[in-house]
Amino acid sequence: MSAEQIPYVAFLRAVNVGGRKVEMARLRAELDELGLGPVRTYIASGNVFFSTARTDRARLRDEVEQRLAEAFGFEVPTALYTLGEVEQAYAAAPFGGMERAEHERFSLLFTTGELDPAVLPQAGKRGDWEVAGVHGATAYVLFRVVDGKGPANPVPLLEKAFGVRATGRFHHTVEKIIAAARKD
Structure with missing residues (x-):
């Protein structure tokens, strides 16, 4: 067996x-x-x-x-x-039902370990990104264009803050990844 x-x-x-x-x-x-x-x-x-x-x-x-x-x-x-x-992390995203402004992007940060919510809040100095929450090993990041400039990459800072390795995917892309993963 x-x-x-x-x-x-x-x-x-x-x-x-x-x-x-x-x-x-x-x-x-x-x-x-x-x-x-x-x-x-x-x-x-x-x-x-x-x-x-x-x-x-x-x-x-x-x-x-x-x-x-x-x-x-x-x-x-x-x-x-x-x-x-991945399905649970996607379902738990705090921005799942939010209307996204034109200057905003929602992202899931997939990591190598459990994330401690006590490390929050985490945000960029220019207001260009912020962690909207965590679920297990996943962080939810809201990106913003500020004064015509795109957001800085928060991954190195968040890796240090949480003590993990990480990579991000946009929220809408994660939905497509789940659908592709389910196909045989």
Whole structure:
């Protein structure tokens, strides 16, 4: 009798930006070789779907990160969630029903560990971003254009504040990621 397969979503940080090229076919092949196949990807920004019976998430994340670093020659921080956890994080988003102003964007920050709400509030000095809340290992970030300038990248500051590694996806993109992950 085989163990139950758990569907995972791996959010890879900073792939296919700033010279950090990761071809999706090669990415899928590398993770297939770890026994995580069949591996699927959604858009070329580092959203990976696979199923495995392995339950030691920290070890699995370490194996994925090590394999990708060896294969591509640079570190690829990875936030690893079950599909159910991604669905829960999306459903818990405080801006799920909010009307977004033209100068605003809603984002989910997927991280490598549980987030302590006591670290809040967190916000940019220009009012260009703020953490609207946390749920488990996910932070909800509201971005704003201020005085015609886009928001600064809060990820390094939030990683330091929460003691985790992180990568963000826009709220509307997470909805598409969930739909793509559910397809067989």
